[in-house]
Amino acid sequence: MKSGRITAVHRDTKNKHRYHFYIEDELVFSVHEDILIKYQLVKGMEVDERLTQEVLLAEEEHRAYLLALRYLGIRPRTSKQILVYLQEKGYSREVAENIVERCRQMGYLDDQAFAQQWVNERIRLKQRSPLMLRMELQQRGIDKETAEDVMSTVTREDELKAARVLVEKKLRRYTGELEREDEQKLLAMLYRKGFSSSVIQAIRQELRK
Structure with a gap:
């Protein structure tokens, strides 16, 4: 040189x-x-x-x-x-x-702020379950401690509301009384998307009402 x-x-x-x-x-x-x-x-x-x-x-x-x-x-x-x-x-x-x-x-990178914004938007706009949200954060390189800290802000009511929205979207396809088989399909969809058992049971009760 x-x-x-x-x-x-x-x-x-x-x-x-x-x-x-x-x-x-x-x-x-x-x-x-x-x-x-x-x-x-x-x-x-x-x-x-x-x-x-x-x-x-x-x-x-x-x-x-x-x-x-x-x-x-x-x-x-x-x-x-x-x-x-x-x-x-x-x-x-x-x-x-x-x-x-x-x-x-320089303040251009903030994993905590990114994770919080991601969770807030996904659970509101995409109706993601907490399980799916954790997976998405992990895929984007958010460390476990930060992910758990952010996920602690997600309440059961948030999860229940997201599950309701998903079910309501599916219910638009049905007319008349919901058949038991159709109910099982809706609940299975929530299970596949990672919603908790307690939330799925709550949705089951709401459907039967």
Whole structure:
């Protein structure tokens, strides 16, 4: 890796935020202006192999950070989702972990808030059972302690209300008195969706009334 005095600095013609640094006629590195400012890179500055490697790592992490922000801009994500996404994009686990931590410090990542919002919306809009909600949180990388903390806010009444909505949607298909076989199908649907036995029994009583 070439060392020496920076002899030329050229702004990228397409991306005005990127700069190319040369020693004699050889390109040493290209970096975002944020990295330029951080390391105070200017023409005439002496660079050695250690500094060059540090600058290149900082540039790599900056690219990963911007990529993570774009990914977060689409919709909220968990720390695990960002970690996996960056690794899939070719970044090392170490770089991905650094970016996840940076996003946490900046307030862009909050697994507790994500989990709470997820649970609130899913039980209201999708009528998920607590069991299904736990599975969905686990799939998105929410740790067990955080998941249980959030799930403690889900009451039996929340679960019962979600089960009622699901059953009411199915009941629109029926006319007249509900047959026992139809009742069993509705209750089996709730069982498959992970609703608790006490909630299913409560729905059974409501149906028979």
